[in-house]
Amino acid sequence: MDATQAVAIRVTVNGERYERSVEPRLLLSDFLRQELGLSGTHVGCEHGVCGACTVLLDGQPVRACLVFAVQADGSSIGTVEGLERDDGLHPLQAAFKEAHGLQCGFCTPGILMTMVAFLDEVPDPTELEVREALSGNLCRCTGYQKIVEAVEAAAAGLGGKP
Amino acid sequence: MSSRYFGARIRRNEDEALLTGRATFVDDVQLPGTLHAAFVRSDLAHGLLRGVDAAAALERPGVMGVFTAADLGEYWQPGPLLVPPAPIEGLTFHARTQVPLAREKVRHVGEPIAVVVAESRYVAEDAVEDVIVDLEPLEAVADVRAALAEGAPVIHEDLGSNLAAHAVQTKGDYDAARATADLVLGRDFTYDRGVSAAMENRGVLAQWDERSAQLTVWDTTQAPIPIRNGLASMLGLSESQVRVVAPFIGGGFGPKIMMFYPDEVLLPWISMRLDRPVKWIEDRFENFFSTTQERGQLHEAEIALSSDGRILGVKDVFVHDTGAYDPYGLTLPINTQCTLLGPYDVPNYYSEFRVAFTNRPIVTPIRGAGRQQGVFIMERLLDLGARELGLDRAEIRRRNFLSPDAFPHDHEILFQDFAPLVYDSGDYEPALDKAIELIGYEPEGPVQSEPGGASPAEDGGEGTDGEDGEGSSRRKRLRGTGIVSYIEGTGIGPYEGARVRVEASGKVCLVTGVGTQGQGHFTSFAQIVADQLGVGVTDVRVVTGDTREFHWGTGTFASRGAVVAGNACHAAAVAVREKILRKASEILEVAEEDLMLTEGVVRVQGVPDLSIGLGELALRSNPLRGAVEPGTEPGLEATSYFGPRRGATASGVHAMVVSVDPETAMVEIERYVVVHDCGTVINPLIVEGQIHGGVAHGIGNAFYEELDCDSEGQLHNASFMDYLLPTATDVPPIRTAHIETPSPLNPLGIKGVGEAGAIPVAALFAQAVEDALKEWAPGLEVRDIPLSPNRLFALIEEARAGGGEEGA
Ligand code: FES
Ligand code: FES
Numbered sequence: 016m017d018a019t020q021a022v023a024i025r026v027t028v029n030g031e032r033y034e035r036s037v038e039p040r041l042l043l044s045d046f047l048r049q050e051l052g053l054s055g056t057h058v059g060c061e062h063g064v065c066g067a068c069t070v071l072l073d074g075q076p077v078r079a080c081l082v083f084a085v086q087a088d089g090s091s092i093g094t095v096e097g098l099e100r101d102d103g104l105h106p107l108q109a110a111f112k113e114a115h116g117l118q119c120g121f122c123t124p125g126i127l128m129t130m131v132a133f134l135d136e137v138p139d140p141t142e143l144e145v146r147e148a149l150s151g152n153l154c155r156c157t158g159y160q161k162i163v164e165a166v167e168a169a170a171a172g173l174g175g176k177p
Numbered sequence: 178m179s180s181r182y183f184g185a186r187i188r189r190n191e192d193e194a195l196l197t198g199r200a201t202f203v204d205d206v207q208l209p210g211t212l213h214a215a216f217v218r219s220d221l222a223h224g225l226l227r228g229v230d231a232a233a234a235l236e237r238p239g240v241m242g243v244f245t246a247a248d249l250g251e252y253w254q255p256g257p258l259l260v261p262p263a264p265i266e267g268l269t270f271h272a273r274t275q276v277p278l279a280r281e282k283v284r285h286v287g288e289p290i291a292v293v294v295a296e297s298r299y300v301a302e303d304a305v306e307d308v309i310v311d312l313e314p315l316e317a318v319a320d321v322r323a324a325l326a327e328g329a330p331v332i333h334e335d336l337g338s339n340l341a342a343h344a345v346q347t348k349g350d351y352d353a354a355r356a357t358a359d360l361v362l363g364r365d366f367t368y369d370r371g372v373s374a375a376m377e378n379r380g381v382l383a384q385w386d387e388r389s390a391q392l393t394v395w396d397t398t399q400a401p402i403p404i405r406n407g408l409a410s411m412l413g414l415s416e417s418q419v420r421v422v423a424p425f426i427g428g429g430f431g432p433k434i435m436m437f438y439p440d441e442v443l444l445p446w447i448s449m450r451l452d453r454p455v456k457w458i459e460d461r462f463e464n465f466f467s468t469t470q471e472r473g474q475l476h477e478a479e480i481a482l483s484s485d486g487r488i489l490g491v492k493d494v495f496v497h498d499t500g501a502y503d504p505y506g507l508t509l510p511i512n513t514q515c516t517l518l519g520p521y522d523v524p525n526y527y528s529e530f531r532v533a534f535t536n537r538p539i540v541t542p543i544r545g546a547g548r549q550q551g552v553f554i555m556e557r558l559l560d561l562g563a564r565e566l567g568l569d570r571a572e573i574r575r576r577n578f579l580s581p582d583a584f585p586h587d588h589e590i591l592f593q594d595f596a597p598l599v600y601d602s603g604d605y606e607p608a609l610d611k612a613i614e615l616i617g618y619e620p621e622g623p624v625q626s627e628p629g630g631a632s633p634a635e636d637g638g639e640g641t642d643g644e645d646g647e648g649s650s651r652r653k654r655l656r657g658t659g660i661v662s663y664i665e666g667t668g669i670g671p672y673e674g675a676r677v678r679v680e681a682s683g684k685v686c687l688v689t690g691v692g693t694q695g696q697g698h699f700t701s702f703a704q705i706v707a708d709q710l711g712v713g714v715t716d717v718r719v720v721t722g723d724t725r726e727f728h729w730g731t732g733t734f735a736s737r738g739a740v741v742a743g744n745a746c747h748a749a750a751v752a753v754r755e756k757i758l759r760k761a762s763e764i765l766e767v768a769e770e771d772l773m774l775t776e777g778v779v780r781v782q783g784v785p786d787l788s789i790g791l792g793e794l795a796l797r798s799n800p801l802r803g804a805v806e807p808g809t810e811p812g813l814e815a816t817s818y819f820g821p822r823r824g825a826t827a828s829g830v831h832a833m834v835v836s837v838d839p840e841t842a843m844v845e846i847e848r849y850v851v852v853h854d855c856g857t858v859i860n861p862l863i864v865e866g867q868i869h870g871g872v873a874h875g876i877g878n879a880f881y882e883e884l885d886c887d888s889e890g891q892l893h894n895a896s897f898m899d900y901l902l903p904t905a906t907d908v909p910p911i912r913t914a915h916i917e918t919p920s921p922l923n924p925l926g927i928k929g930v931g932e933a934g935a936i937p938v939a940a941l942f943a944q945a946v947e948d949a950l951k952e953w954a955p956g957l958e959v960r961d962i963p964l965s966p967n968r969l970f971a972l973i974e975e976a977r978a979g980g981g982e983e984g985a
Contacts, residue, residue, distance in 0.1 A: 048204075049207065054198070054205035054207075055199070057202070057376075057377070057427070059376045060897045062896055062898060065461075067376060095198040104193070108197065111192070112196060115189065118428075120196070120425065121377045121427025121695075150904040150906045153376060153897065155428050155430070155902070158866075158872055158934075159905040160869050160911055162905070
């Protein structure tokens with residue numbers, strides 16, 4: 016297959032359906048950011064370490080910089096833009112604001128997506144479990160402490176307080 | 178005026194945009210028709226550039242141009258010297274600043290040689306591979322000591338050697354003090370390089386609009402205004418034709434205020450030539466070469482002590498690695514030189530440094546900016562001196578602290594801002610006491626349990642590793658405590674400005690020239706203004722980092738945003754408050770003294786139904802008919818500037834408890850305490866966050882982050898896979914406490930805090946680890962940072978074999 020020969024794909028992102036034709040080598044992160052204009056998904060390393068590009072692919076957190084857009088054909092994708100609810104911030108987002116779990120905010124979308132999936136699986140985590148789940152996402156600004164506090168608060172159902 | 182917001186834990190105004198993915202970072206700006214740039218970079222650390230053949234690249238479909246130094250013509254020129262050398266007597270200094278594209282030779286791996294512009298980033302990167310570069314290798318010198326050795330390959334031939342600078346600063350007479358000392362202790366120390374590793378790489382988007390003759394540049398810079406000024410002058414444009422926008426920035430930490438990076442010079446020029454927007458976004462691999470780095474220094478230091486542990490004098494001779502160029506002048510070594518003195522009374526000081534060019538990426542400040550090294554040297558000398566004299570580590574510090582009545586204290590040497598190094602205020606013992614209390618430090622050694630919960634179970638310094646040991650295997654863990662002090666010169670001039678305007682909606686717009694990289698300025702500045710104008714903190718819209726909005730300013734560096742710009746915001750708000758009251762007094766026909774300003778409304782004391790809202794006042798201050806009185810201005814607006822005479826001195830004490838597995842040399846931080854004095858605090862939540870982040874950065878520098886560079890100047894770990902940043906499991910919970918000695922140098926009493934967390938961590942690590950291992954590996958001394966597990970393992974082996982004495 017010619018790497019520059021466009022391929023048609025269909026994806027559902029945050030509940031909206033898109034059809035595009037893309038080069039097979041186009042990264043999912045670039046596809047979301049450039050083709051769909053969903054620039055909330057950030058790119059910090061493009062080699063799968065920092066976690067800034069984390070999105071949910073059929074419910075599972077994946078690093079969008081390690082997936083080609085064509086591999087996502089037929090999938091449903093969740094990005095940070097889809098977290099907000101009709102009545103405002105997702106409880107995890109609200110908890111981040113409440114606990115000062117972000118500074119520059121560059122790592123934040125990837126961390127939110129990682130933690131949304133984590134809390135689905137482990138609704139009542141210990142601090143150590145939160146830290147371990149978080150250890151695949153790098154943040155240079157916060158020292159992680161207030162992120163951990165935010166996740167714990169969200170888990171305890173306190174983060175969403177209006 | 179009631180102070181409702183200043184000092185309160187206010188949630189941040191900027192968070193919603195960031196949490197929902199709406200915040201715009203440079204790479205999020207997408208303009209139709211944008212071209213993408215990629216750089217052809219040198220594979221060699223040192224070489225002669227014989228030629229560049231771009232023919233194949235130019236034939237690739239989608240490539241719009243390939244530019245080399247030769248194509249730039251007159252536009253090719255070395256960057257500016259950002260900080261001229263301080264007026265130190267007898268100083269030698271040679272400025273050799275970076276070039277936009279290498280012309281005759283390359284001086285470090287990754288130095289740009291050509292730039293390819295294409296329809297997509299993918300094609301541009303393909304085309305980079307098509308460019309054939311003819312480089313003739315020269316012998317490289319990557320090590321700072323080797324660089325100054327006789328016969329070393331010379332990086333800037335015209336200088337005849339790699340010496341970039343030489344300076345001596347002294348106070349008193351060290352040699353005379355030494356002669357009277359009971360103990361003279363000398364050691365060699367090294368502090369190695371790391372990268373800043375902001376999560377967002379650098380990037381530039383330049384858009385020239387031929388019709389309006391306007392250039393707009395989005396840049397991940399910490400200093401948009403100086404970038405605008407420089408670009409205008411280089412491109413022959415008026416400053417009014419150039420707009421530089423630093424939108425949301427994904428972390429700065431220093432390197433985003435280097436001027437000019439080649440990309441910052443080249444992209445605007447290319448956009449003007451091709452009449453298309455051009456974007457370049459650095460990738461993480463490039464970041465390890467093309468963004469500046471810091472901290473490489475070698476020290477030979479000596480301390481002269483009396484038998485009761487008083488410092489009689491300190492001598493420090495060091496070499497500072499500036500990399501291939503030295504655009505930042507002497508900022509870093511002077512910071513090291515000054516910060517070494519710490520919170521102590523040092524009557525005699527001899528400090529001499531040499532700066533060397535090496536074939537490595539350029540060195541400019543990173544969070545801490547030379548201060549880490551100074552603190553490391555002084556704290557290590559005190560630790561080793563205390564050990565030698567049989568004194569307690571906290572006690573030796575206490576005995577040497579400047580007393581609270583010693584301020585202002587003149588150290589008789591020059592600081593990086595060229596002003597004499599004078600501490601404005603401080604009180605160091607309470608911070609030490611507080612840290613001792615919080616960490617549970619006891620003289621003569623570490624405690625084994627949380628303070629208060631005295632459990633002697635682990636006496637003897639051995640615990641068990643229940644969490645991550647295989648099965649039920651119990652591993653020996655040795656505990657140690659560390660406690661160190663430091664000061665930080667913050668908030669230096671020259672100045673920043675702010676403009677405050679009440680709009681017809683009754684909301685407030687606050688504009689300042691500084692850029693912001695996550696420090697919470699959208700909130701802390703709003704707090705300052707909201708208190709003055711009696712409005713809600715969310716009613717103040719803060720605009721930063723856009724040169725079209727504010728013309729004057731310098732940038733975000735040296736922990737100065739809150740101090741310098743914060744005080745400018747305050748001054749502007751005070752001026753607007755006066756205008757509000759004057760106008761309201763005219764309209765309501767009531768004396769100003771009888772007016773109150775709350776909840777966006779001017780009210781008359783004791784007359785509940787006589788009032789006027791800020792919005793209406795703003796409208797009436799900007800009439801459509803009639804005349805504005807002579808001597809007054811329309812609108813409720815004021816612009817103010819603030820420039821401190823000199824920097825405010827923040828200080829602190831950090832303490833921690835570590836446990837070390839002596840078999841594997843793995844170190845775990847069990848507890849961490851920061852007691853910090855940053856003057857008055859605008860927002861404790863934000864200050865804590867800054868400190869946490871700084872400590873994490875410091876932990877990385879101390880134990881995890883190491884650039885593996887060989888003698889040829891080749892880096893072997895240019896990825897986050899191999900260059901280890903601390904993760905959530907490496908950084909412990911950090912407990913903070915504040916001591917407040919307001920700075921007399923600014924009306925708000927603020928001292929900076931941005932770098933404080935990072936500064937003393939290596940010194941602390943060294944002390945705590947030595948303490949943990951004092952029986953297992955007697956005589957072990959930590960003299961080199963970063964102290965990786967590998968290096969610590971070797972030190973343990975060496976000490977147990979009885980080899981820990983060398984260097985004594
Ligand atoms: S950008 Fe995908 S993991 Fe870093
Ligand atoms: S908040 Fe800046 S990298 Fe995490």
